[in-house]
Amino acid sequence: MNKLIIQDVSFERNNQLLFSGINCSLQSGELLQIIGTNGSGKSTLLRILAGYLEPLSGIISWQDESIFAQDEYQQQLHYLGHQNGIKPYLTVAENCHLYCALTRHNIEIDFALKKMGLSSIKHQQALRLSAGQLRRLALARLLIKSAHLWILDEPTTALDLEGQHLFAELLQQHLKQGGLAILSSHQDLHLPFTQQLRLGRQHV
């Protein structure tokens, strides 16, 4: 059983309180949606939860221990931000191989590419892909490395309808297998959210 607990987290940017009093608890199989207007701090909160940034105050714990005190925490999660983390001068397959080397995972990348519908452009340079195809490639990483916690910042941007369905399928499978996921979005996604967290004025 995996558990992520967020207690009274706040964050300040340029001496202005971005958000405060964030409380939430997430368990295996649960999906949290973070909603908020532009500039309400969704991405910042996700970066805090991924362990890149330390909050101004509050505690975030994974398996009852602060995430900033355990080195292995970041290896158990997937973080996908606004940027896809794709090297434009490498081909689709090379990007996947590089990711395998980075994460020490060595699974068949063909499976992941096929699942995301990228097999036909496997040997194309990422430079020539469309925004939606790049997003699909970034999401293919979710299949290459298995992680307990997915932290995804607006994962469906630029995806077409088919891509969104594919993503929903991946997500449901992940949750069924006891994974946790945190998503931010400002659009209505038809996903089985179990919890919602609203960022915005009421917290400031």
Add this chain to the structure above:
Amino acid sequence: MFKSFLTIIQHEIRVTMRQAFSWITPLLFFVIVVSLFPLAIGPDETLLRKIAPGIIWVAALLAILISIGNLFRTDAEEGYLDLLLLSPHSLTLLVCSKIFSYWFTHCLPLILVSPLLGLLLNLTSHEELTLIITLLLGTPVLCLLGAVGAGLVVGIRGHGLLLPVLIMPLYVPILIFGTGAMMAASLHQPLNGYFAIMGAFLLVSLAFAPLLTGVALRIGVNQ
């Protein structure tokens, strides 16, 4: 684990090779700067030979300075840096493999063309050899120190001349010993001491620079 790093280095080099201008520009810069001196000073052989070590070393240093700022900038913009930080591999080793790839694609070409430029500046074969050895020992130090600076400025948009100003003072010792060795070679003095000190610089920077770069990147990635 060794295989992973080999794959990472191989892909890094591939990225640079496919973006030919990124490594050819500093090389051309180096060649042009060095060849400007004989044109500006005139065909005075003894004078050229005397100032050749300084010219080549300063040109190599500038060529590295203009390109090393990009070491982590594109990675940060592409979101690739986020992936590096999440990797189970030690960040220090990942930084090392990036620095090695940078050195391989940007400095090795400089070292390979430097004998030709030495010819242009009228160096003897003994001096040429010394030049190659000092560059082989010195350029990795310049890259390692430059990487710390590149890590520090990674979160600053439009840092422009900040990086050169930040790390140029750190380049002074290696510049002094690199050109010092060349002077000693032209006077046929023993060189072992110079090489030993440059080797020591290399080992010390190899021990600390990747670690510091890693710390700088963790801070810089959030800006």
